[in-house]
Amino acid sequence: MTHDILIGIDFGTGGCKITITDCQGEVLDSLSGEYPSSHPHPGWSEQHPADWWRVMCETLARLQQRPVWQNARVAAVAMDSYTHGAVLLDEQLQVIRPTIIWTDQRSAAESRELKEKTGDMIFATGYQMPTPTWTLPQMLWLKRHEPENMQRLRHISFVKDYIRFLLCGELATDRIECQGTLFYDMKQHRWSDELCELGGFSSAMLPPIAGITDIAGKVTAEAAKATGLPIGTPVVMGTSDSAVEDYAAGAIEPGQCILKLATAGNVNVMTAEAHPHPATLTYAHVIPGMWYTVTATNAAAICQRWFRELVCAEEKLEAETTGVNVYEIIDRKAKTSPPGSNGVFFHPYLSGERSPYWDPKLRGSFTGMSMGTTRGDLARALLEGVAYSLKDCHRTITEMQLPVKEYILIGGGAKSSIWSRIICDLFQAPCTVPASCDASFGSALLAGVGVGVFPDEETAIRRCLKIARQLEPDRSQAAFYEQQFALYRRLHDALAPVYAVM
Known part of the structure; x- marks a missing residue:
């Protein structure tokens, strides 16, 4: 008997994850595939759009061999992706160069210049201060260093929007994705000609803006051949991964706070209105009318991947021989x-650092090692260091006096019992861990909203949210971790001036 399924596809910094749910929001299956980033120079980070498409197609092909796909009708597909990833297209809609991604730090000089010359105008219009994370300074860098590519530029897309274009042939973006560019007028709800001019291109090159749950198009015959998705499958617009993750975790009320342990680390506080601040990021929420304030560290769970590749040959071999996950x-x-x-x-x-330092020159470090240091010490120090970085991000939330009534722990790192315990004890607050809270799950629900399976976004998540576990802090660790966090900050303060001149 045929049954309907919803598909959510997430393009994260490290790879693509696809989740399949039924029309009650029950997760039926999920699968991931990794794609590479290249680092042609220190501080540079790029990805090839062809890799996103390739890995998505490979992952879909693997899913189609599994039981969940048998006798299934794909009711709708929606996608999300990391923000700040501009895909530059020529007149024939061909990719001009690899995409500069949000961890890239090459535009530090352009960011400083923009901040000094037009920072007030940029912040008043776009609610963000220029840093190398944003597409605006990246485009200014390209204008100066790759003028030949800028001369070929005719269209600008973004990560998920480019893949959706390949699926259904229409260029468009959504109301939250465009906020992640620093080309959007937050008050007028339109592309800003003034901000685009600073980046060296015309706003006419940017795509039209649609609603998150609008149907953007249908899978074409050519895309169906490549992906295995049925011809004519509705493709719902979708939005940025950060927004849809918060939504998928049930953070849909003011005062709920997301602590995210994914490629990057986020501290996101839900608010009833926008609270733009020079030290934070400000985005609209999936729920119409709501907003969220973001403080973020550039590297969280990706530090584990780096550690795995650099240090853990023994653990990788054990994982291969036993089948146990290396992490x-x-x-x-x-x-x-x-x-x-x-x-x-x-x-x-x-990858440098965002909140609270906004310093692209910062570099990672292990300190305090001795002849007695073990690989276990290094592994735990990494987990604690990322937790301290999240706590550092949270200082800005405290300074802004944004109320927090609940902490929700998400991301791949939340699956780790030791990592989530460290976070809970460091923050000295109860933490909720949802069962299914990644972006691809949220996108599957938004796909359902788009085709009428759910009446609206809020109903969908309230109906489908499940809690995996709840943690209570060990109060006996409070003073210890407070002292450790103070030492962590002192080490930063001591090393930052050294990195500044390296």
């Missing part, structure tokens, strides 16, 4: 080290 094995090593990692500290500035 579970690394976590076991981390559990052999006590709180405080026997004096070892890790600062996760592998």
Whole structure:
């Protein structure tokens, strides 16, 4: 008997994840695939759009061999992706160059110049201050260093929007994605000619803006051949990964706070209105009328991937021979080290840093090592260091006096019992861990809203949200972690001037 399924496709910084749900929001299956980033120079980060499409097609092909696909009718597809990823297209809609992604730090000089010359205007219009994360300074860098590519430029798309264009042949973006460019007028709800002019191009090159749950088009015959998705499948617009993750975790009321342990780390506080601040990011929420304030660290769970590749050959071999996830094995090593990692500290500035320092020159470090330091100490120090970085981000939320009534822990790192325990004890607050809260799950629900399976966004998540576990803090660790966090900050303060001149 045929049954309807909803598909959510997430394009994260490290890879593509696809989740399939039924029309009651029950997760039926999910699968991921990794794609590479290239780093042609120190501080540069780029991705090839062809890799996003390739990995999505490969992942869909693998899913189509599994039981969930048998006798299934795809009711709708929706996608999300990381923001700040401009795809530059020529007159024939061909990709001009690899996409500069949000971790790239090459436009530090352009960011400083924009801030000094027009920072007040940029902030008043776009609600954000220029930093290398944003597309505006990246485009200014391209104008100066790759004028030949800028001369070929005719259309600008973004990560998920480009893939959706390949699926259904229409260029468009949504109302939250456009806020992640620094080309959008937050008050007038339109592209800003003034901001685009600063980036060296015309706003006519940017796509039309649609609603998050609007149907953007249908899968074409050519795309159906490549993906295995049925011809004519409705493709719903979707939105940015951060917004849809918050939504998928049930953060739909003011005062709920997301602590995210994914490629990057986020502290996102839901608000009833916009609270633009020079040290934060400000985005509209999936729920119409709501907003959220973001403080973010550039590198969180990606630090574990880096550590896995650089240090953990033994653990990788064990994972290959036993079938146990390599991160579970690394976590076991981390559990052999006590709180405080026997004096070892890790600062996760592998891609510079955003909140609260906004310093692209910061670099990652292990400090406090001795002849007695073990790989377990390093593994635990990494987990603690990312947690301290999130706590550092949270200082801005406290300074802004934004009320927080509930903490929700999400991202791949939330699956780790030791990592979530460290977060809970450091923040000294109860933490909720949803069962299915990644962006691809949220996108599947938005696909359902788009085709009428659910009446609206809020009904969909209230009906489908499930809680995996709830953590209570160990109060006996409060003073210890307060002291550790103070040491973490002192180490930052001592090392930052050194990195500034390196």
